[in-house]
Amino acid sequence: MFENRPDRDVEVVLVGRSNVGKSTVMRELTGHDVTTGKKPGVTREPNYYDWASESFMFTDLPGFGFMSGVEEHRREEIKTDVVRYIEEYADHIIAGILVVDGKAVIDIIDRHRADGEIPHDVELFHFLEDVGASPIVAVNKMDKVDDRDERLDTLCDRLGLFPPWQQWQETIAPISAKQGRIEPLLDCLRSRFEAEKRADLLKFVT
Template identity: 70%
Template sequence: MFESRPDRDAEVALVGRSNVGKSTLMRELTGHTFDTGQRPGVTRSPNHYDWASEDFVITDLPGFGFMEGVPEDVREQTKTDIVRYIEENAEKILVGVLVVDGKAAIDIIDRHSGPDEVPYDVEMFHFLRDVGIPTVVAVNKMDKVDDRDERLNELCERLGLPTPWQQWRNTVAPITAKRGSIEPMNEAIRHHLHEQGRDDLFQFF
């Protein structure tokens, strides 16, 4: 189980598969570089970034899903730990940000949509909402996507959100973290913070 969460009452948590760009996004948000491995799946415990004077933390949870060279039992344990962390801290998590790879997400979801399985990304999206956490899907690496609107509509369909995607701007945010192009996500996060009376946290987004 993950230990060492800073004692903070407000949190924004990033969650997503390995290699979708969560660490890059974390760096954009905090201005701080975190130790990440050269291989996916190296981040095994959360990276927390807290501002000493603020009762607030941004957390980058470990990546879930398939990781080359990582045994299945370790992958499953990581996923279990992420779910448990979110459940235990749901009251404090003001916004959950599910980060997906805009270029690969649809293929990955479809590849794992068998009769007996729900793809991790879809499962995580509904899980966050089921435990009462306002959720933003940060669709990263959009600079590599040609048919932008079509791709975002397809993603909405997979997540059970009626298209067109534009009506979900508080939920679906196309970004390119590597280029610092994250304003749609920040806007969506600010919307949810405002709904919870936390405009004081706008300074971080």
């Protein structure tokens, strides 16, 4: 999983469950078509889009959780690989984008909690925070959500962020990647680049 990583100083990583639209978000961010599919787990290796002149890249890491036709031990290996990648390159990661499905994420989190587990999405959000990877939650598929504000407030609550969600607009980005509506995510990335005094990267999020 690490062998083909381009040697770049700064990266933005995309992480999340399978089938939440990570590859579609990546396509909207980079303008490049990436492998997307209806079956969960299409992305099994990291996808990189890099620019040598700015020593910068976007990295789409493999999705975790349920994947059709993938055995459980392999799913666990993929999740472990994702965690190891983030740990190893934390010093280079200027932002970690956790992509979630706005329609399903609350139910998934609550179901895992009811089973006495720490939900992957919550765990990953705090892990990105802990390693200094400045998490942004891209709440995708918001075009399918009716109770937008209520849903986003509940998500904040589950992540340990005090609602209302509007006070977390540099962290919570409601988007609809398939419709090309990702402006809140671009706003979050712009604020990260400006905070790191990397004005040269702003052209990638305009």
